[in-house]
Amino acid sequence: MDTEKSPNVSLSGLLERVEISAISSIKGTVSAILSIINDPGAGFSDLIQLIEVDPPLTAKILRVANSSYYALSRTISDVQQALIWIGSDTLKEIILTQKMSELFQDGTSICGYSRLQLWRHSLAVALFAKTVYRREFGEKGNNAYAAGLMHDIGVIVEDQLLHRDFMLLMQTMESAPQALSVAESSLFGYDHGRVGRALAESWNFPSELTEGIGFHHDPESAGEEHRLFVKAIFIADYLMFEQGYGYVAMPLPEREILQQYVRDLGLQGYALRLIGELVRDELERIEQKGYLSA
Ligand SMILES: [Fe+2]
Ligand SMILES: [Fe+2]
Structure with a gap:
């Protein structure tokens, strides 16, 4: 972790740091699972192969599969059984979630962050x-x-690799609340969306995901074909912030922007409120059970 100096680290310089940092340890598994999610021809064997070459991941999956969270009536002792009993979509989520959680260990608490x-x-x-896609659009919602899981990956990159300045940024945000992207741009010359997009591109993530990460604060800048998807991420981000799942004190964009995107996606206010309640219950369950701790 760099705590020495950081202003004026260019975006490409930051990416070079990522490649030699612990962050890159998730790259192989995350890229592989994304390819499986986005390849209609991928089968169970691809998923099993991916897990079995990663013994710590295998152990975590079996621990999660056997946790009371799933309340299964039998003990799961191998990955193949986990796949059958939990289902491949959930298993893909568990893999992604476990790998991503590795980036969020330890660290300093400062000004609410x-x-x-x-x-x-x-x-x-x-x-x-995911719930918006499943309930409202009848799609699996894997992407x-x-x-959602990776949209703020740029923030964790800044926290880990530009640590000292990131901490200063959090202090500045507390004394003079402003949008994080604005504060980042004036300090670093780029914001976490830009960092996330650069990382997603260099790791060859699917374009839908790259744009979801890169433009979640500015969906209108996304390419036409992915704009609605990016707006869905914006809506999820906005509402979760508003409902107490934020990570920094900052003013939200004007509500009219949110309402416009909600209309663009043809969503109803009551459906979003219901989804908010479902997500809150799910997160409480997850926190109570200790499920998904790394
Ligand atoms: Fe963000
Ligand atoms: Fe966010």
């Missing part, structure tokens, strides 16, 4: 976005879950 708060936020946005 901590990696744990950011992790809680990311999980909330992932669950919300929505992935985008």
Whole structure:
């Protein structure tokens, strides 16, 4: 972790740091699971192969599968059984979630920010976005879950690799609340969306996901084909912040923008309120059971 100096680290310089940091340890598994999610031809064997070459991941999956969270009537002793009993979609989510959670360990708490708060936020946005896709659009929502989980990956990169300045940024935000992207741009010359997009591009994430990460604060800048998807991530991010799953004190964008995106997606206020309640219950369950701790 760099705590020495950081202003004026260019975006490409920051990406070079990522590649030699602990952050890159998740790259292989995360990229592989994203390919499986986005490849209609991928089968069970691809998923099993991916898990079995990663013994710590196998152990975590079996621990999660056997946790009271799933309340299964039998003990799961191998990955194949886990796949059958939990289902491949849930298993994909568990893999992504476990790998991503590795980035949010330890760290400093400052001015209401901590990696744990950011992790809680990311999980909330992932669950919300996925539920919108499943309930409202009748789609699996695997990419929505992935985008939610990773949308603020740029923040964790800044926290880990530009640590001292990131802490200063959090202090500045507390004394003079402003949008995080604005504060980041004036200090670093880029914001966490830009960092996340650069990382997603260099790791060859699918374009839908790259745009979801890169433009979640500015969906109108996303390419036409992914704009509605990015707006869904914006809505999830906005509402989860508003409902207490934020990670930094900052003013939210004007409500009219949110309402416009809600109309663009053809969503109803009551459906979003219901989804908010479902996500809150789910997160409480997750927190109570200790499920998904790394
Ligand atoms: Fe963000
Ligand atoms: Fe966010």
